[in-house]
Amino acid sequence: MKNQQSENKQSNSKVAxxxxxxxxxxxxxxxxxxxxxxxxxxPYGNAPTRSYILKLVNTELGKVFLLLMITxxxxxxxxxxxxxxxxxxxxxxxxxxxxxxLALAWTTHAIYILFIRA
Numbered sequence: 871m872k873n874q875q876s877e878n879k880q881s882n883s884k885v886a887x888x889x890x891x892x893x894x895x896x897x898x899x900x901x902x903x904x905x906x907x908x909x910x911x912x913p914y915g916n917a918p919t920r921s922y923i924l925k926l927v928n929t930e931l932g933k934v935f936l937l938l939m940i941t942x943x944x945x946x947x948x949x950x951x952x953x954x955x956x957x958x959x960x961x962x963x964x965x966x967x968x969x970x971x972l973a974l975a976w977t978t979h980a981i982y983i984l985f986i987r988a
Contacts, residue, residue: 896942901939952969
């Protein structure tokens with residue numbers, strides 16, 4: 871009986887766990903690149919550089935990149951915030967539902983802003 875309880879306690883959704891891992895990897899690889907672009911290239915670049923970046927972002931591939939840049943770190947960060955809350959002995963009710971609902975709401979909002987609203 872004890873083994874079944876520990877199994878159920880450890881079983882998370884494979885999709886959510888995959889998004890968590892992918893979000894951490896994505897944030898570690900691409901966030902420094904985007905921060906460098908926003909901090910150095912856009913402010914100190916000339917007008918053609920800025921217009922090229924805007925043209926690149928307005929393509930479908932650029933929108934997908936922005937979607938991944940917005941949503942994957944959120945899927946990684948929200949469970950980390952929950953872990954920090956647990957270390958401070960704060961246990962929200964329905965915590966998993968809250969975390970995954972917030973991440974899903976953030977993702978659907980980003981999809982709406984980037985792809986549906988033109």
